[in-house]
Amino acid sequence: MKISSLPSSLSLVVYAWIATSTADALTITPHHPPAAQQIGIVRRSKQRMTAEEFSEWSENKLAGLALKYGGGSSSEKRAVGVNLLVNQQFDSSYFGTVAVGTPPISYSVILDTGSADMWIATTSSNQSQSSSGIPLFNPSTSTTFKDSNEPFQVNYGSGSVSGTLGTDKVQFAGFEVQAQEFGQVHQTTSQLLTSPVSGLMGLGFQGIASSGALPFWQAIVKSNQLDSPLMSFQLTRMNNASNARSLEFGGTFTLGAVNNTLFTGDIDYQNIPDGAPGYWILPLSGLSAEGKNVDVPSGTAAWAAIDTGTTGVAGPANVIAQLYAAIPGSRPLQGSQNFWSIPCDTDYKVTMRFGSSSINWPISSADMRQQQLDDNTCVGGFFSLPSTGMGRTPSWIVGDTFLKNVYSVFRSSPPSVGFAALSATAVSLSDPNLPVPSATLAPSPNSVGGGNNGGGGKNNSGVMSLATASAGVVTIVSVLFGAVIALL
Ligand SMILES: *[C@@H]1O[C@H](CO)[C@@H](O)[C@H](O)[C@H]1NC(C)=O
Ligand SMILES: *[C@@H]1O[C@H](CO)[C@@H](O)[C@H](O)[C@H]1NC(C)=O
Ligand SMILES: *[C@@H]1O[C@H](CO)[C@@H](O)[C@H](O)[C@H]1NC(C)=O
Numbered sequence: 242m243k244i245s246s247l248p249s250s251l252s253l254v255v256y257a258w259i260a261t262s263t264a265d266a267l268t269i270t271p272h273h274p275p276a277a278q279q280i281g282i283v284r285r286s287k288q289r290m291t292a293e294e295f296s297e298w299s300e301n302k303l304a305g306l307a308l309k310y311g312g313g314s315s316s317e318k319r320a321v322g323v324n325l326l327v328n329q330q331f332d333s334s335y336f337g338t339v340a341v342g343t344p345p346i347s348y349s350v351i352l353d354t355g356s357a358d359m360w361i362a363t364t365s366s367n368q369s370q371s372s373s374g375i376p377l378f379n380p381s382t383s384t385t386f387k388d389s390n391e392p393f394q395v396n397y398g399s400g401s402v403s404g405t406l407g408t409d410k411v412q413f414a415g416f417e418v419q420a421q422e423f424g425q426v427h428q429t430t431s432q433l434l435t436s437p438v439s440g441l442m443g444l445g446f447q448g449i450a451s452s453g454a455l456p457f458w459q460a461i462v463k464s465n466q467l468d469s470p471l472m473s474f475q476l477t478r479m480n481n482a483s484n485a486r487s488l489e490f491g492g493t494f495t496l497g498a499v500n501n502t503l504f505t506g507d508i509d510y511q512n513i514p515d516g517a518p519g520y521w522i523l524p525l526s527g528l529s530a531e532g533k534n535v536d537v538p539s540g541t542a543a544w545a546a547i548d549t550g551t552t553g554v555a556g557p558a559n560v561i562a563q564l565y566a567a568i569p570g571s572r573p574l575q576g577s578q579n580f581w582s583i584p585c586d587t588d589y590k591v592t593m594r595f596g597s598s599s600i601n602w603p604i605s606s607a608d609m610r611q612q613q614l615d616d617n618t619c620v621g622g623f624f625s626l627p628s629t630g631m632g633r634t635p636s637w638i639v640g641d642t643f644l645k646n647v648y649s650v651f652r653s654s655p656p657s658v659g660f661a662a663l664s665a666t667a668v669s670l671s672d673p674n675l676p677v678p679s680a681t682l683a684p685s686p687n688s689v690g691g692g693n694n695g696g697g698g699k700n701n702s703g704v705m706s707l708a709t710a711s712a713g714v715v716t717i718v719s720v721l722f723g724a725v726i727a728l729l
Pocket of ligand 2: 483606
């Protein structure tokens, strides 16, 4: 969410904003036992593999051989899927499209690498579709919906979503999971959703899913349909475009490959550290402002969740204070515990480095000046994490303020996150004159079975769904231009 322009109300708004954008970060109670948290990122020694790792490794090898020698399944393999994104409220959030049920109906969902649950607000929620403009999922209209009769809840610093779990057919980025478990949300606190967004697609690992469900993307990875076990993002910047509207072209999400037209040079992959809890974590190894290095703590205190679902970059209060100490004219924002103001008429040189990389990635001045409050007061793109109520959040959350400046790749095997320089083509997509993508569905998505029950999703890889979407039965959620969408 965008920060309110009234500093006096900011500290309240801050929490709503964080809650909206880091569903994950503020998760307090995992629904499932801690054992589940080891799935996804396993503690690995170099010589040994767990049974699960071996099974994944061997399946990958076999699938690779089948492709190479033309044997295996006779079904068409899609291998790569694309979902064009929408940039909401001048870089506050980025959403894509999922389709749910039979017949499939599409919904706009925040694509969030910082959490692992999928949820959609339902018609039985206390959101009113007519007053909020938020499209709601009605389970009774889907012939493939199955209620799991299990409660679902994700807690945030300022509220929660709650409801029940169920399974249904879900399509996303050209792929389909026939029985994806997700949350049907009945109650949302009032500032969690901004029209036209109906929910959230978590792209983190199963270990941090409050529902315990196998995330959609992991079900697809396990079914060996992807060219490569990775997802990649290019995100647009609209916060410095004077003619930008509240919904704009948001960028490119690719499942199963990188898009070579959107970056130049090599992708600098850095490993997720052993024992990381299921976020896409990289150790922050360097931070500088105006040419001055800021000391960053090492060890687990350096762990940063790379999170498309968060607007800014958040870190420990003392380090954030040091960062702003290097920026002339900056000061704590009046009325806020966590945010800082910086002059709007200045250019900034801020860089971040991760893992053992030698690359200091620059953050543009436009992203440092995240939100203008008055003639020369801008809210800086870095803020400190509230010290209470954050549960087991990593020390750092690296969101879109950083991610707009790079092409980012989230690779599950080996578990790592990569960054590359944006190509001129990618930079040219930050253009308010481009059309805003509308919800579209692949005519015949590649399909896998269940995404639920922790180890599912392997039973019928490559089998095409019999009831795939056809243009005639798909309800397209239209994107409304110029709608007043701020709920704050
Ligand atoms: C829905 O219910 C929750 C919990 O009772 C409440 O906090 C919230 O304000 C309600 N939301 C709306 C949109 O009325
Ligand atoms: C917005 O910021 C980017 C990055 O600094 C810059 O390349 C671009 O020209 C700016 N756009 C406008 C409209 O000022
Ligand atoms: C690469 O990204 C561009 C920009 O969004 C898109 O138009 C194109 O279809 C993508 N190509 C592939 C192969 O996904």
